[in-house]
């Protein structure tokens with residue numbers, strides 16, 4: 001059985017020394033949730049190690065990873081004013097926890113292919129702690145995203161990190177965006193970077209300087225126009241359907 005190291009406090013000392021800004025305060029307030037998630041992840045370590053998450057890396061073992069604070073802050077900020085968040089790639093629920101801590105009244109629709117046995121228990125834990133705020137769909141994002149009919153204030157893409165996988169997730173989530181939707185793409189290197197560039201609908205506006213960095217992106221002007229047209233078409237279709245139903 002794979003045992004991943006952790007200190008007795010799971011890295012709480014790092015969190016206690018963070019500045020008292022929004023993300024620092026939230027991480028302190030929510031640290032017990034992080035520890036609960038880590039405990040749920042331990043039994044399946046042989047399935048997932050060394051795949052990291054927003055709060056841990058192979059380097060930190062099961063402990064909180066302070067060198068990723070800047071990307072945690074970026075996701076937290078992007079979810080602060082978001083009423084609706086979409087997440088692809090849940091794993092142990094670290095980024096999901098950040099999104100939930102960022103705004104007390106948001107809802108998060110999230111999905112994961114379920115590659116690891118702990119994802120469902122971690123989601124169930126967060127659903128119990130943040131009632132009514134997490135809708136989880138287990139399956140392949142390439143099949144699920146086309147079935148989603150809603151728009152989101154923030155879209156976090158952190159699932160299949162291959163070039164083709166990210167390209168497909170970006171393409172499929174464009175129709176779920178509004179003109180001011182904030183996109184966060186994790187592990188902004190290699191395939192992810194190329195996929196963002198090749199899809200061409202997103203403009204990267206910030207890349208924090210930290211380990212395993214993410215990026216913040218917005219729709220380009222051309223993509224905003226396309227989103228507006230799609231929303232108009234959808235409204236027209238809905239009106240036509242309503243008229244047909246009434247006749």
Ligand SMILES: C[S@@+](CC[C@H](N)C(=O)[O-])C[C@H]1O[C@@H](n2cnc3c(N)ncnc32)[C@H](O)[C@@H]1O
Nearest residue numbers: 053054089091094095112113115140141159160
């Ligand atoms: C890097 S982990 C996500 C980390 C997570 N956001 C966190 O902070 O802990 C990537 C996750 O994406 C999932 N995944 C991979 N391919 C996927 C796909 N095609 N559709 C949905 N989820 C996928 C994996 O099962 C894994 O749990």
